[in-house]
Amino acid sequence: MDSSRIRRLLAEEIAASTARNPRSRDAYGRAQHLFGRVPMTWMNKNAGAFPLYLESARGARVQDIDGHEYIDFCLGDTGAMAGHSPAPVAEAVDLRFREKGGATAMLPTEDAEWVGAELTRRFGLPRWSFSLTATDANRWAIRLARAVTDRPKILVNSYSYHGSVDESLIVVGPDGRSTSRPGNVGAPCDVTLTSRAAEFNDLDGLERELAHGDVAAVLMEPALTNIGIVLPEPGYLEGVRELTRRHGTLLINDETHTFSAGPGGCTRAWGLDPDILTIGKAIGGGIPSGAYGLSQQLADRLLDRADLDLVDMGGVGGTLAGNALSVAAMRATLEHVLTDEAFARMCALSERFEDGVRKGIESYGLPWSVSRLGARTEYRFAAPAPRTGTESAACADADLEDFLHLWMANRGVLMTPFHNMALMCPDTTEADVDTHTALFAQALAALAG
Numbered sequence: 083m084d085s086s087r088i089r090r091l092l093a094e095e096i097a098a099s100t101a102r103n104p105r106s107r108d109a110y111g112r113a114q115h116l117f118g119r120v121p122m123t124w125m126n127k128n129a130g131a132f133p134l135y136l137e138s139a140r141g142a143r144v145q146d147i148d149g150h151e152y153i154d155f156c157l158g159d160t161g162a163m164a165g166h167s168p169a170p171v172a173e174a175v176d177l178r179f180r181e182k183g184g185a186t187a188m189l190p191t192e193d194a195e196w197v198g199a200e201l202t203r204r205f206g207l208p209r210w211s212f213s214l215t216a217t218d219a220n221r222w223a224i225r226l227a228r229a230v231t232d233r234p235k236i237l238v239n240s241y242s243y244h245g246s247v248d249e250s251l252i253v254v255g256p257d258g259r260s261t262s263r264p265g266n267v268g269a270p271c272d273v274t275l276t277s278r279a280a281e282f283n284d285l286d287g288l289e290r291e292l293a294h295g296d297v298a299a300v301l302m303e304p305a306l307t308n309i310g311i312v313l314p315e316p317g318y319l320e321g322v323r324e325l326t327r328r329h330g331t332l333l334i335n336d337e338t339h340t341f342s343a344g345p346g347g348c349t350r351a352w353g354l355d356p357d358i359l360t361i362g363k364a365i366g367g368g369i370p371s372g373a374y375g376l377s378q379q380l381a382d383r384l385l386d387r388a389d390l391d392l393v394d395m396g397g398v399g400g401t402l403a404g405n406a407l408s409v410a411a412m413r414a415t416l417e418h419v420l421t422d423e424a425f426a427r428m429c430a431l432s433e434r435f436e437d438g439v440r441k442g443i444e445s446y447g448l449p450w451s452v453s454r455l456g457a458r459t460e461y462r463f464a465a466p467a468p469r470t471g472t473e474s475a476a477c478a479d480a481d482l483e484d485f486l487h488l489w490m491a492n493r494g495v496l497m498t499p500f501h502n503m504a505l506m507c508p509d510t511t512e513a514d515v516d517t518h519t520a521l522f523a524q525a526l527a528a529l530a531g
């Protein structure tokens with residue numbers, strides 16, 4: 083594709099976005115007391131000159147402060163996979179916070195056992211503990227894995243993302259050796275002291291790293307979802323399980339995004355058998371929530387260890403983790419919103435979305451690919467689809483991505499700012515998907531000239 087043409091089209095969309103959103107532009111201009119002008123620095127990841135400001139959101143729809151409505155396929159990068167403010171969650175939150183009171187009282191509620199049992203039904207692991215973010219679920223899972231194995235290191239896949247977890251900011255460098263992820267902010271030490279990296283879909287590379295005998299756990303997504311979707315090749319996940327067992331390394335499945343694969347994530351859909359499972363974002367229906375599940379054997383071994391302070395300041399836990407409000411929201415989400423039936427509908431819509439994108443790509447003969455993981459679809463500027471994180475990172479094209487995001491946003495469709503990712507929620511409709519398909523085809527026509 084002609085890069086000067088992409089840049090010209092992108093400039094036109096930036097100008098259109100600026101003209102279309104004067105209130106968002108002014109709000110951003112006035113934000114003098116925020117670090118980077120935004121509530122969180124990643125909100126500066128925008129295709130346009132400023133972020134769109136949220137007015138309201140319900141189900142699969144978002145309204146901005148300039149009065150525009152959007153079909154939302156971003157869904158808070160999975161935080162709102164249950165749809166925005168689903169009624170059962172709103173009622174549960176209202177009941178807990180306003181009617182009964184007691185969002186955070188340092189006392190358990192009976193909802194927690196219900197949620198634990200439901201997570202067991204879905205994911206198989208029998209013992210659960212809660213956090214408020216997926217990052218913390220991963221942090222605490224890592225600590226438990228190190229404690230129980232008495233090994234210092236964690237292995238992650240190159241260009242995976244597991245939150246702002248120190249140990250996970252590592253990639254496989256051009257020389258094949260593990261090295262700090264580019265841009266790693268304020269690492270506490272050289273990350274190769276705490277971590278190793280392998281490429282997704284590379285069992286030989288994984289075995290080489292595990293052979294050092296110092297890896298407490300492999301922390302992985304069963305499919306990469308933060309560098310496009312990179313799906314596992316046949317035999318890869320079975321191989322990971324076999325190698326981790328052989329080398330005495332625990333396996334942690336991070337299902338925070340791969341939950342899109344179905345009601346029990348990839349773990350249930352593909353019959354996986356991790357020692358620990360972590361999850362966050364979607365399970366709270368918009369209220370901060372996270373969880374980690376442990377195998378029976380691991381839970382027993384940990385609870386038997388009198389030397390580990392699991393109760394006070396030993397490094398696992400947070401004051402508000404497992405609070406009554408968060409747990410009530412998880413229960414409502416799992417019981418009434420992200421149900422087995424909802425997943426069946428969401429996955430069918432995602433297939434429709436994938437078909438639409440594939441037809442667009444084929445009709446222009448583009449060297450792009452589209453991958454789907456249940457209710458999540460993503461296209462990538464490479465064909466065939468990349469098979470490792472490093473390959474996928476190499477086919478990024480910032481201008482092209484920004485153009486497509488802005489093209490969509492200027493016409494009422496939101497995509498996830500960090501990817502070309504679209505997620506379905508229980509309120510998404512076939513018409514919403516078809517709107518995207520039509521706009522995507524028009525964008526390709528504009529690019530083709």
Ligand code: PMP
Pocket residue numbers: 159215216217218220243244245246303308336337338339362363
């Ligand atoms: N794990 C995965 C797979 C994620 O994609 C993310 C965030 N995108 C996280 C963990 C961290 O989630 P949070 O930022 O909500 O802690």
